[in-house]
Amino acid sequence: MASAPPSWNRTQEPFAELISAEAIAARVAELGKQITEDYRPLVEKADVVVIGVLKGSVIFMADLVRHVALPVKLEFIGISSYGDETVSSGVVQITQDVSKPLEGKHVIVVEDIVDTGHTVHYLMENLATRRPASIKLAALLHKPERSEREVKIDYLGFTIPNKFVVGYGLDAAQLWRNLPYIGYITNA
Numbered sequence: 397m398a399s400a401p402p403s404w405n406r407t408q409e410p411f412a413e414l415i416s417a418e419a420i421a422a423r424v425a426e427l428g429k430q431i432t433e434d435y436r437p438l439v440e441k442a443d444v445v446v447i448g449v450l451k452g453s454v455i456f457m458a459d460l461v462r463h464v465a466l467p468v469k470l471e472f473i474g475i476s477s478y479g480d481e482t483v484s485s486g487v488v489q490i491t492q493d494v495s496k497p498l499e500g501k502h503v504i505v506v507e508d509i510v511d512t513g514h515t516v517h518y519l520m521e522n523l524a525t526r527r528p529a530s531i532k533l534a535a536l537l538h539k540p541e542r543s544e545r546e547v548k549i550d551y552l553g554f555t556i557p558n559k560f561v562v563g564y565g566l567d568a569a570q571l572w573r574n575l576p577y578i579g580y581i582t583n584a
Protein backbone atom coordinates (compact mmCIF):
# COMPACT_ATOMS: atom_id res chain seq x y z
CA MET A 397 0.00 0.00 0.00
CA ALA A 398 1.51 3.30 -1.07
CA SER A 399 1.91 5.88 1.63
CA ALA A 400 1.34 9.59 1.15
CA PRO A 401 4.33 11.94 0.99
CA PRO A 402 5.25 13.41 4.37
CA SER A 403 3.41 16.55 5.37
CA TRP A 404 5.75 19.43 5.07
CA ASN A 405 5.73 22.00 7.79
CA ARG A 406 3.91 24.63 5.80
CA THR A 407 4.68 27.41 8.26
CA GLN A 408 8.39 26.97 7.48
CA GLU A 409 7.98 27.05 3.73
CA PRO A 410 8.37 30.37 1.94
CA PHE A 411 5.72 29.31 -0.57
CA ALA A 412 2.02 29.49 -1.15
CA GLU A 413 0.41 26.49 -2.80
CA LEU A 414 -0.62 27.10 -6.39
CA ILE A 415 -1.45 23.55 -7.49
CA SER A 416 -2.04 20.77 -4.98
CA ALA A 417 -0.48 17.32 -5.18
CA GLU A 418 -3.95 15.89 -5.72
CA ALA A 419 -4.73 18.22 -8.62
CA ILE A 420 -1.37 17.40 -10.22
CA ALA A 421 -1.97 13.66 -9.87
CA ALA A 422 -5.41 13.93 -11.47
CA ARG A 423 -4.17 15.97 -14.42
CA VAL A 424 -1.10 13.80 -15.00
CA ALA A 425 -3.34 10.72 -15.10
CA GLU A 426 -5.50 12.41 -17.77
CA LEU A 427 -2.45 13.29 -19.86
CA GLY A 428 -1.15 9.73 -19.59
CA LYS A 429 -4.48 8.39 -20.75
CA GLN A 430 -4.52 10.75 -23.71
CA ILE A 431 -0.98 9.77 -24.67
CA THR A 432 -1.92 6.10 -24.41
CA GLU A 433 -4.85 6.60 -26.78
CA ASP A 434 -2.84 8.69 -29.25
CA TYR A 435 0.16 6.37 -29.43
CA ARG A 436 -1.55 2.98 -29.25
CA PRO A 437 -1.88 2.80 -33.07
CA LEU A 438 1.77 3.82 -33.52
CA VAL A 439 3.68 1.79 -30.99
CA GLU A 440 3.73 -1.48 -32.92
CA LYS A 441 5.32 0.11 -35.97
CA ALA A 442 8.05 2.19 -34.32
CA ASP A 443 9.52 2.82 -30.88
CA VAL A 444 7.96 5.51 -28.73
CA VAL A 445 10.71 7.39 -26.88
CA VAL A 446 9.89 9.69 -23.99
CA ILE A 447 12.67 12.24 -23.45
CA GLY A 448 12.82 14.04 -20.11
CA VAL A 449 14.54 17.40 -20.00
CA LEU A 450 16.82 17.38 -16.94
CA LYS A 451 16.33 18.12 -14.16
CA GLY A 452 12.98 19.83 -13.84
CA SER A 453 10.89 17.25 -15.69
CA VAL A 454 12.05 14.20 -13.74
CA ILE A 455 9.18 13.97 -11.25
CA PHE A 456 6.52 14.83 -13.83
CA MET A 457 7.98 12.29 -16.25
CA ALA A 458 8.15 9.54 -13.61
CA ASP A 459 4.47 10.00 -12.80
CA LEU A 460 3.37 10.54 -16.41
CA VAL A 461 4.93 7.42 -17.91
CA ARG A 462 3.26 5.25 -15.26
CA HIS A 463 -0.05 6.38 -16.72
CA VAL A 464 1.02 5.45 -20.24
CA ALA A 465 -0.14 1.88 -20.73
CA LEU A 466 2.17 1.15 -23.66
CA PRO A 467 5.78 -0.03 -24.03
CA VAL A 468 7.82 3.15 -24.22
CA LYS A 469 11.53 3.84 -23.94
CA LEU A 470 12.91 6.54 -21.65
CA GLU A 471 15.74 8.93 -22.40
CA PHE A 472 17.04 12.11 -20.80
CA ILE A 473 18.56 15.23 -22.23
CA GLY A 474 20.45 17.87 -20.29
CA ILE A 475 20.44 21.50 -21.34
CA SER A 476 21.77 24.72 -19.95
CA SER A 477 20.77 28.25 -20.77
CA TYR A 478 23.33 30.96 -20.75
CA GLY A 479 22.72 34.09 -18.74
CA ASP A 480 20.78 34.77 -15.59
CA GLU A 481 19.21 31.62 -14.14
CA THR A 482 15.76 33.13 -13.84
CA VAL A 483 15.71 34.94 -17.21
CA SER A 484 15.90 32.80 -20.31
CA SER A 485 18.45 34.16 -22.76
CA GLY A 486 17.30 32.00 -25.62
CA VAL A 487 20.81 30.61 -26.02
CA VAL A 488 20.67 26.95 -25.12
CA GLN A 489 23.36 24.29 -25.03
CA ILE A 490 22.91 20.53 -24.85
CA THR A 491 25.06 19.35 -21.94
CA GLN A 492 23.98 15.71 -22.00
CA ASP A 493 22.51 14.05 -25.06
CA VAL A 494 20.17 11.08 -25.50
CA SER A 495 21.88 7.69 -25.65
CA LYS A 496 20.39 6.38 -28.93
CA PRO A 497 19.57 7.84 -32.36
CA LEU A 498 16.01 9.13 -32.74
CA GLU A 499 15.61 8.46 -36.45
CA GLY A 500 12.30 6.81 -37.28
CA LYS A 501 11.07 6.92 -33.67
CA HIS A 502 8.06 8.62 -32.15
CA VAL A 503 9.46 11.18 -29.73
CA ILE A 504 7.62 12.77 -26.82
CA VAL A 505 9.63 15.53 -25.13
CA VAL A 506 8.69 16.10 -21.48
CA GLU A 507 9.41 19.55 -20.09
CA ASP A 508 8.58 21.07 -16.71
CA ILE A 509 7.56 24.55 -17.80
CA VAL A 510 7.32 26.65 -20.92
CA ASP A 511 8.06 30.24 -19.91
CA THR A 512 9.37 32.48 -22.72
CA GLY A 513 9.41 29.39 -24.95
CA HIS A 514 13.03 29.84 -26.05
CA THR A 515 14.34 26.63 -24.46
CA VAL A 516 11.67 24.37 -25.90
CA HIS A 517 11.79 26.08 -29.28
CA TYR A 518 15.52 25.38 -29.55
CA LEU A 519 15.19 21.84 -28.27
CA MET A 520 12.33 20.84 -30.58
CA GLU A 521 14.16 22.28 -33.59
CA ASN A 522 17.33 20.43 -32.64
CA LEU A 523 15.56 17.10 -32.11
CA ALA A 524 13.55 17.47 -35.32
CA THR A 525 16.79 17.53 -37.33
CA ARG A 526 17.40 13.95 -36.17
CA ARG A 527 14.56 12.72 -38.37
CA PRO A 528 12.18 11.19 -35.81
CA ALA A 529 8.94 9.70 -37.20
CA SER A 530 7.08 12.29 -35.12
CA ILE A 531 7.80 14.69 -32.29
CA LYS A 532 5.42 16.07 -29.68
CA LEU A 533 5.75 18.09 -26.52
CA ALA A 534 4.32 17.43 -23.06
CA ALA A 535 4.75 20.30 -20.62
CA LEU A 536 3.46 20.38 -17.07
CA LEU A 537 3.15 24.17 -16.92
CA HIS A 538 2.81 27.09 -19.30
CA LYS A 539 3.08 30.80 -18.51
CA PRO A 540 1.43 32.40 -21.55
CA GLU A 541 1.97 35.95 -20.24
CA ARG A 542 5.73 35.50 -20.69
CA SER A 543 5.60 33.95 -24.13
CA GLU A 544 8.14 35.25 -26.64
CA ARG A 545 8.19 32.26 -28.98
CA GLU A 546 5.21 30.40 -30.31
CA VAL A 547 5.42 26.86 -28.97
CA LYS A 548 2.92 24.10 -29.67
CA ILE A 549 2.29 22.16 -26.47
CA ASP A 550 0.57 18.90 -27.39
CA TYR A 551 -0.02 17.74 -23.81
CA LEU A 552 -0.31 20.56 -21.27
CA GLY A 553 -0.83 20.13 -17.54
CA PHE A 554 -1.73 23.62 -16.36
CA THR A 555 -1.64 27.23 -17.50
CA ILE A 556 -0.30 29.41 -14.67
CA PRO A 557 0.05 33.13 -13.96
CA ASN A 558 3.38 34.93 -14.22
CA LYS A 559 4.87 33.75 -10.93
CA PHE A 560 8.13 31.93 -10.22
CA VAL A 561 7.09 28.46 -9.15
CA VAL A 562 8.86 25.62 -7.37
CA GLY A 563 8.10 22.03 -6.44
CA TYR A 564 7.20 18.82 -8.26
CA GLY A 565 10.57 18.96 -10.01
CA LEU A 566 10.99 22.72 -10.31
CA ASP A 567 13.72 24.36 -8.30
CA ALA A 568 14.92 27.61 -6.82
CA ALA A 569 18.74 27.42 -6.69
CA GLN A 570 18.45 23.60 -6.98
CA LEU A 571 16.22 23.29 -3.91
CA TRP A 572 12.53 22.45 -3.47
CA ARG A 573 12.29 20.04 -6.40
CA ASN A 574 10.96 17.44 -3.96
CA LEU A 575 7.95 19.44 -2.76
CA PRO A 576 4.93 17.29 -3.66
CA TYR A 577 2.91 20.32 -4.79
CA ILE A 578 3.62 23.43 -6.90
CA GLY A 579 4.04 26.65 -5.00
CA TYR A 580 5.15 30.17 -5.66
CA ILE A 581 7.62 32.10 -3.60
CA THR A 582 5.95 34.56 -1.25
CA ASN A 583 8.91 35.99 0.64
CA ALA A 584 11.06 37.04 -2.33
Ligand code: 5GP
Nearest residue numbers: 484510511512513514515559560561566567
Ligand atom coordinates in the same frame (compact mmCIF):
# COMPACT_ATOMS: atom_id res chain seq x y z
P1 5GP B 1 12.00 29.41 -21.26
O1 5GP B 1 13.15 29.19 -22.19
O2 5GP B 1 10.69 28.84 -21.72
O3 5GP B 1 11.86 30.88 -20.87
O4 5GP B 1 12.41 28.75 -19.89
C1 5GP B 1 12.23 27.45 -19.60
C2 5GP B 1 13.07 27.05 -18.41
O5 5GP B 1 13.22 28.12 -17.44
C3 5GP B 1 12.36 25.93 -17.68
O6 5GP B 1 12.71 24.68 -18.20
C4 5GP B 1 12.82 26.16 -16.25
O7 5GP B 1 14.06 25.51 -16.06
C5 5GP B 1 13.03 27.66 -16.13
N1 5GP B 1 11.85 28.33 -15.55
C6 5GP B 1 11.00 29.16 -16.18
N2 5GP B 1 10.04 29.59 -15.35
C7 5GP B 1 10.27 28.98 -14.15
C8 5GP B 1 9.61 29.01 -12.88
O8 5GP B 1 8.58 29.68 -12.64
N3 5GP B 1 10.16 28.26 -11.90
C9 5GP B 1 11.28 27.51 -12.08
N4 5GP B 1 11.72 26.81 -11.04
N5 5GP B 1 11.93 27.44 -13.26
C10 5GP B 1 11.43 28.19 -14.29
